[in-house]
Amino acid sequence: MIRDVLGVLFAICAGALVLSGPVTATPAKEAPWLPEAAAYRLTLFLGNLEPLPWDEVERAWTEPYRGSEFSSGALAWLDSESDIDTAQLLNAISLEDRQAVFAEATQLIALRIEEELDRAVAVEDPALAQQAVRTARELYRGFADGIAAAEPDTARQIGLAWLELNSSTGSAGVLGAGATSTDRDTMEATRAVISDYLAENYLLDSFAPRQKLSALPETAVLSGRTIEVPPSLPPGSDIFDQDPLPLLVLNFEEQGIDETDLPLVAYGDMLFDSAQIFGSPARDLGIACSTCHNRSDVNQRLFIPGASHQPGAIDVDGAFFNPIFNDRRDDPLDIPSLRGLRFTGPYGRDGRFASLRDFTRNVIVNEFGGDEPTPFMMDALVAYMLEFDFLPNRMLTGDGRLTDAAPEAARRGEKIFNRPLAGLSDRSCASCHVPDGNFLDRQAHDIGSVAAAYEGARAGALDTPTLLGTAYTAPYFHDGSQPSLAAVVDWFDDTKSLGLTEADRADLTAYLETIGAADAPYEAFDAANTSFRLAFSELTTFASTLDTLLPRRDAEHILLLTDTVAADLSADASTMSNLAARSEVYVLAERLAEVGAAVRDEDWASAEASWSAFKAEAAALDERAF
Known part of the structure; x- marks a missing residue:
């Protein structure tokens, strides 16, 4: 029952995010997927990538999706729970026949729904009937967004049919009290609404060719209408913030300067947290710069099937985010930390961008398909x-x-770090990771960690990364292939024949861990200093730039801000500990939305009035915003 309710709530929330305008950068957690429904959704997602990763499609059906609550994959699950023959699906996968895989997988899910509905109607026990209906409804999730996009009225009718079907199964009550009998006529009638639709759209001998795989009903595809199914991430995806959350260290804050006195910086802070600057699908999914770079550092949990080979890595030039920028290479990169960014140029893993401004524009326009940012936006982000x-x-x-606080092993390791080694052409580790240059040299070197793409290729040179803060950014190397700093030391010793003893390796690792350490690497939360208080402080700081933008009548940048901050403020309210104040936060978000609405109407007086009201209400709420 809990899974069923969560599924409905997620569908409602997802629809609201897509249909109500601005998209929040605060993702909503979804209910778990049944194995076969998860495999189906993964098949749709992977089937739209170019080149199509057939090995991952096969794994989608043979292994549990990442984070699944089930220990078996879809095929094993079906073998134990269903009588449906999966041979044709497996054959289509082996033949790498995209259309056939789509057809077989779609039919399989529809047949599974019918199978569960048959069980619901056949059993006498209301509890077993309700369980079968719940299972069928969870399977229906695989089609739900396609139906809602193509035929919203029909989607609502089917939604009501599910509710009526569940209630008509009857109930044994509690200890014999409150029992209700099964309403067979209603069960048959409501089941027919669902089954007839499935027969017409998903239980077919053949399907029209699909240029893009989706859960759209067949009648909608044949109509020739242009229908956009809202972008979604497949089961196993994780775009939530890292936990514990990295501590953000800002130069101006360390000097005692308030961000509200730096409107350009504050606006850039907002843009860094805004999905609105990207194109679809990133924008629609709520993916922002801060999604990958939590608090300027690394999101070590981020994972998207087909785009990530492991958590904390992403292929940003694949087919998903911006097809026109697809390099047709499966080359996800470990997400780099952005700490100390002004010291770490050039930018990009291979140092291809000398300018942070050019690098940032490339991320927005090319990697994530966003519109060309305005000069003001670029100035703000870079600032x-x-x-x-x-x-x-x-x-x-x-x-x-090293200071006196460093351990003795690190002191011994420091000597090794600075010692010329024959395996490094009589250079030392410090030759590239220069200690008094923030442990980098701003150059690119080929250390042999990148496999040559073709004979004679010279594309293995990578920008030297800083070693500061690296104790918290595992795994290491451009592809995250080394799980620990000790593994990095072992790799260099083995591949460069450095001749280090076991004690040398341990000491050098101790040194790397020491220089990569920090006094307080993570945000410290408690009962009053909650994650919502942090978010509330940030969002109201973002909004403070209206004091600069409103007098300038800068409608474009005002609307970007109000759309972003109002949506995020409302979404983040759900994380509040102080439930009594939650409604006030929703009112505050609405007040900011009123600023945007007035600006759209060019009613600047009303915009100023709503902004003044926002500031007064935010100040009054501040102490209770936790």
Whole structure:
């Protein structure tokens, strides 16, 4: 029952996010998927990638999806729970026949729904009937967004049919009290509404060719209408913030300067947290710069099947985010930290961008398909990111020397780090990771960690990464192939024949862990200083830029701000500990939306009035916003 309710709530929330305008950058958690429904949705998602990753399609059916609550894959699950023959589906996958795989998988889900509905109607026990209806409804999730996009009225009728079907199964009551009998006529009638629709749209001998795989009903496809199914991530995806949340260190804050006195920086902070600057699907899914770079650092849990080979990695130039930028190579990269960004140029894993501005524009326009940002937006984003600082580390001086707080093993490791080694052409580790240069040299080197794409290729040179803060950013290397700093030391010793002893390796690892450490790497939360309080402080700071934008009558940038902040403020309210104040936060979000609405109408007086009301109400709420 809980899964069923969560599924309905997720569908409602997802529809609201897509249909109500601005999209929040705060993702909503979805209910778990049944194995065969998860495999189907993964098949749709993977089937739209170019080149199509057939090995992952096969795994979608043979292995549990990442994070699944079920221990078996879809095929094993079907073998134990269903009489449906999966041979034709497996044959289509082996032949790499995209259309046939779509047809077989779609028919399978429809047949499974029918199978469960047959059980619901056949059993006498109301509890077993309700369980079968719930299972059938969870399977129907695989089609729900396609039906809602193509035929919203029909989607509502089917939704009511599910509710009536469930209630008509009857109930045994509680300890014999409140029992209700099964209403067979209603069960048959409501079941027919669902089954007839499935027969007409999903239980077919053949389907029209699909240029893009989706759960759209067949009648809608044959109509020739242009129908956009809202973008969705497949089961197993994770775009939630890392936990614990990395601590954000900003240069101006360390100097005691309030961000509200830096409107350009504050607006850039908002843009960094806004999905609105990207194109679809990133924008519609609520993916922002901060999704990958939590608090300027790394989101080590981020994972999208087909785009990530492991958590904390993403292929941003694949087919999903911006097909026109698809390089047709399966090359996900480990997400880099952005701490100390003003010291770490050039930018990009291979250092291809000398300018942070050019690098940022490439992310927005090329990687994520966004519109060309305005000069003001670029100025703001760069101004904000240049404030990212490294984490304070009491064991390290500003020029890269160890302090008295460093352990003895690290001191021995420091000598090895600075010692010329024959395996490194008589250079040392410090030759590239220069201690008094923030442990980098701003150059690119080919250390042999990148496999050559073709004979004679010279594309293995990668930008030297800083070693500051790296104790918290595992795994390592551009592809995340090394799980720990000890593994990095072992790799260099093995591949470069450095001749280190076991003790040397341990000491060098201790040194790397020491210089990569921090006094406080994560945000510290408690009963009053909650994650919502942090979000509330940030969002009201973003909004403070209206004091600058409203007098300038800068409608374009005002609307980007109000659309972003109002949606996020409303979404984040659901995380509040102080439930009594939650309604006030929703009112506050609406007040900001009123600013945007007035600006759209060019009613600047009303916009100013709503903004003044927002500031007064936010100040009054501040102490209770936790």
